[in-house]
Amino acid sequence: MTHRTRFAPSPTGHLHIGGARTALFSWLYARKHGGTFILRIEDTDLERSTVESVNAILEGMTWLGLEYDEGPFYQTHRFDRYREVMEQLLKEGHAYRCYCTKEELDELRAGQMERKEKPRYDGRCRHRSEPRPGVLPVIRFRNPTEGEVAWDDLVRGRIAFQNSELDDLIIARSDGTPTYNFTVVVDDLDMKISHVIRGDDHVNNTPRQINILKALGVEPPRYGHVPMILGADGARLSKRHGAVSVMQYRDEGYLPEALLNYLVRLGWSHGDQEIFSVDEMIEYFDANAINHSAATFNPDKLLWLNHHYLMHSDPAHVAHHLRWHLGRLDIDPTEGPDPVDVVVAQRERCKTLVEMAQASRFFYRDFDDYDPKSAQKYLTAASVPALEALRRHLAVVQSWEKESLHTVLVATGEEMGLKLGAVAQPLRVAVAGTAVSPPMDVTLHLLGQLRTLNRIDRALQYIEAKKD
Numbered sequence: 001m002t003h004r005t006r007f008a009p010s011p012t013g014h015l016h017i018g019g020a021r022t023a024l025f026s027w028l029y030a031r032k033h034g035g036t037f038i039l040r041i042e043d044t045d046l047e048r049s050t051v052e053s054v055n056a057i058l059e060g061m062t063w064l065g066l067e068y069d070e071g072p073f074y075q076t077h078r079f080d081r082y083r084e085v086m087e088q089l090l091k092e093g094h095a096y097r098c099y100c101t102k103e104e105l106d107e108l109r110a111g112q113m114e115r116k117e118k119p120r121y122d123g124r125c126r127h128r129s130e131p132r133p134g135v136l137p138v139i140r141f142r143n144p145t146e147g148e149v150a151w152d153d154l155v156r157g158r159i160a161f162q163n164s165e166l167d168d169l170i171i172a173r174s175d176g177t178p179t180y181n182f183t184v185v186v187d188d189l190d191m192k193i194s195h196v197i198r199g200d201d202h203v204n205n206t207p208r209q210i211n212i213l214k215a216l217g218v219e220p221p222r223y224g225h226v227p228m229i230l231g232a233d234g235a236r237l238s239k240r241h242g243a244v245s246v247m248q249y250r251d252e253g254y255l256p257e258a259l260l261n262y263l264v265r266l267g268w269s270h271g272d273q274e275i276f277s278v279d280e281m282i283e284y285f286d287a288n289a290i291n292h293s294a295a296t297f298n299p300d301k302l303l304w305l306n307h308h309y310l311m312h313s314d315p316a317h318v319a320h321h322l323r324w325h326l327g328r329l330d331i332d333p334t335e336g337p338d339p340v341d342v343v344v345a346q347r348e349r350c351k352t353l354v355e356m357a358q359a360s361r362f363f364y365r366d367f368d369d370y371d372p373k374s375a376q377k378y379l380t381a382a383s384v385p386a387l388e389a390l391r392r393h394l395a396v397v398q399s400w401e402k403e404s405l406h407t408v409l410v411a412t413g414e415e416m417g418l419k420l421g422a423v424a425q426p427l428r429v430a431v432a433g434t435a436v437s438p439p440m441d442v443t444l445h446l447l448g449q450l451r452t453l454n455r456i457d458r459a460l461q462y463i464e465a466k467k468d
């Protein structure tokens, strides 16, 4: 069997965490089975769909590395095809024009409410063949009235609905535009989708879609409905819980593989394993192992994973992302050390790329101000002799390597009768502006000789000026 899955977002906002997880599961399913992953943009809601949102979705998919094999297909380009299938359903009696007026429908609903019945269309136009002057009809699907419609859900097992619970769905509005459930059916059919993996907010649409597909004489695809994502307070994940858009995670300094790893574990597991490379995800992914209940979003775990990936990924790969973050701080990464070396020096103490970029700024650009507390503690008259001695020794270092720099630091401490820390901390504040940086020999090596000497001079001037 060929496996063809799709991700079918409505472009009305960003690519959010829930959508990205659905996309990831569909993508994994296709990749695992050597199948095809299709991107379809469901943009028929002309008022809410925007080009910006389409771009945001494409950008998010690209950043996450969820490459699609076909598409993007836009529903707005397919209206002729929807019309064609609509005509077929009308001709074959599976659909009919409904001339009910708004008043008539309101009255029907009011009566049902009064009798405490579920509001539903009663099918009164099923047999009405005469158009009504002045009324533009909608088109309704003639839903079977008896029996049940059931499917074996990839995630949740068997799900069944009684046809008597379903009314005759509007598949085209009075202006002729097709509605959501109809376009999805035609697309899934034409795109030969074999497995529909989507959020469980669509469970109620599935029996309707299956009935339409059956009316068209085709076998429905397999469906898998993924439970929703909740915030820590048990409410559906929303902006209130922090970042929900994928690109916001990029902006906040997450690596795409950390987010993917986090998303794959959100509602899916493979034994106790927490860390999954993309290849492992593909190898182990199994839709049957997706949890039936909602998953809770845990930002601390995502942060932990991000730190894991910063620590263990190829530094050259991390540097690729760090350059982008340096750029956002207006730093040209060619005006300082190779970001690959910076990653190695900083990754232990930085949990995000934003932290890493901020903590590495001083390698590339002079800082404006010292951290006030660090300056108060270490840039004092008492530090001047050590700083002057360091200035002298560092000025004559021939090979600006970690080992020789370490030797200078130790020798200066001995010469001054000071512990290494008493020499290193003033130097650190002088060169980095704060009392936190990678080990001093590493810091100096990355900073380079000229910058180091200039910064010591600047610190000495600062101390001098403070005296006045």
Ligand code: GLU
Binding pocket: 007, 008, 009, 010, 042, 184, 197, 198, 199, 202
């Ligand atoms: N466009 C729908 C949505 O964004 C998804 C439809 C589907 O997956 O069938 O919720």
